[in-house]
Amino acid sequence: MSPYAQMPPRLTPAARYALCACVLVAQGMVAAVNLLIPQLAASVLHPSSSELLWSVDAYVIVFAGLLIPAGALGDRFGRKGALLTGLALFAAGAATSALATVPAVLIAGRGVCGAGAALIMPATMSLMITLTPPARRSQALATWTLAAGLGGLAGNVGGGLAGQFATWRALFWAMVPLAALLALVVARLTPRSPERSDSAPDPLGSLLLVAALTALVYGIIEGPPQGWGSARVLTAFGLGAVLLTVFTVHGLRAARPLLDPRIFASPVVRAGTLGIATAFFGLFALFYVNSQYLQYVKGFPVGLAGVAIVPLTVGMAVMPKFGARWQDRYGIRPVAGGGLVLIGLGLLLVSTADGSTPYALYAVYLLVISAGTGLCAPALTSAVVAGLPAHRSGLGSGLNTAAREIGAALGVAVVGTVLASRAGGTGAAHAAAFAPAMSDGLRVAAAVLLVATVFVVLGTSGRPRGAAEEAGSEDGAEAGSVTRTGVST
16 A cells, blocks of 8 residues: 555644745755855955855755755655754754865865755655645645745845854854754654655766766856866866766666656656756846845945845745646746746846946846746746656655756856956956946846746646646556656656
8 A cells, every 4th residue: 555545644834834944044055155255255265266156056066966866865764864864964064164264175064065955955845745735735835935935035135144244154153053953843843754665776876967067067167267178178068968978878777766867758847847947047147146246336235235135035925826826727838938038037137237227226127037936936846846756756856956956056157157257356346347247147147048948838838737636646656657757656
């Protein structure tokens, strides 16, 4: 009998809030360091421009690379245990970063934090899915998506306040007791979810995926200082492509792969994954330049720069409920496509900002991006998660969040490299060159996003499975039924 045929425990409101708080903290640390880039650049660490980018992207690369294996581990060994382990790693990485005396230690600490976040994010989504009745799972997904979106904004505000009233080290030290408190609350309030013991970790697949992502982003980051045609950069891109190919071949041949490439036979899953990556590519490109624009060009203190991005919360809080209603009526395509177009339009509007742009007008540009994100993110998340049966919810959660973080890493890397190549120097010279460089970087990001949107719109059609279909699939999955992705489970 399927474990999902039994009556599982249910999440209390307090437990749901605790899970959302874990999501906020893990996602917030992706963006928090962005507010502290000027302070880090002037610190005793004396990081280079590429080391500054790695201090941001080390977290995201490890986070993204380990999400899928971390989700699979949670499916097998227990999602609550995976979440508690992730919080412990997160605290250890934050302490390491706070103690750093050279950039390499800071980057290493960020990587350990990323490993903890990789366990936290899929475990929280999976717990919310498996401990929520089928009829309310779409609402649970919307809640998780809102928490993830607000996490980026919480990171901006928290990083700004830390930079204004303390130092960058204070931000990392604050994460240690916070993670410990969350672990205590989760341990007391969150029940264990029904588990499956037949899924197996795939160490080779995990290693290949992490190595491929690291090589590709390394090539993007090192392109401007080394030269796009340099042997080092071309080797990185070539190695990344080879490793991704080997990862795909391994997934097709292995008996129990980390990620079976055949799940992407579903156009909706394929388009949903691309759409999530695309949305967060644009959003984190904005996060990377926003605080620097407000500080270098507008002259905002770091604390005010963190608070100034709060208009992004409005659309993320308001639009998901409208998006869910329109998705039920019209399907995923117009909701997902419309939201991505709004993000692209917002990036183009922000690219026009300079020193004379009033903040009120800049806030309107942020609202456009906010509305687009709030509209498309829940629909795209539903498209990805609905493509897998509920007993593989950890893997589906990992895939969804991995797409987010890969998009975020590439957004930071692409815009960061444009800034590094166009706005070099320090002091007044850097501030004068920053606005034109930001404009170029955001236009590149917007162009990439809008091109990808075409493919997302072509691939998204119809609606995700309803509650009745999900409930039926849970029992059918035990008998080895074929999901709508075309993959036997």
